[in-house]
């Protein structure tokens with residue numbers, strides 16, 4: 001099957017792959033270094049660990065979000081509890097005040 005033409009690439013840790021492919025995870029929270037994505041962008045998705053492509057997505061929403069504003073809705077969109085989400089974000093980025101919420105759909 002031919003690959004979809006994409007505007008850019010994004011990586012996810014392998015541990016999120018199943019939730020992304022099942023539709024259980026519909027957002028990703030990134031730091032400023034990945035705040036350049038725009039609504040409508042079609043992204044090729046690969047694993048961070050091995051750069052293995054596993055899907056393509058389209059960005060449907062991008063918004064700046066304070067870490068302290070994380071709520072149960074964001075957690076549900078990540079298929080986590082709020083406590084789990086805060087711990088995962090802190091594990092990835094350390095102490096971070098400003099996040100960029102990227103909502104996407106599977107292509």
Ligand SMILES: CC(=O)Nc1cc[nH]c(=O)n1
Pocket residue numbers: 011012013016027028029030048092
């Ligand atoms: C590789 C990487 O940064 N992966 C991330 C970071 C934050 N959220 C997420 O879903 N995936």
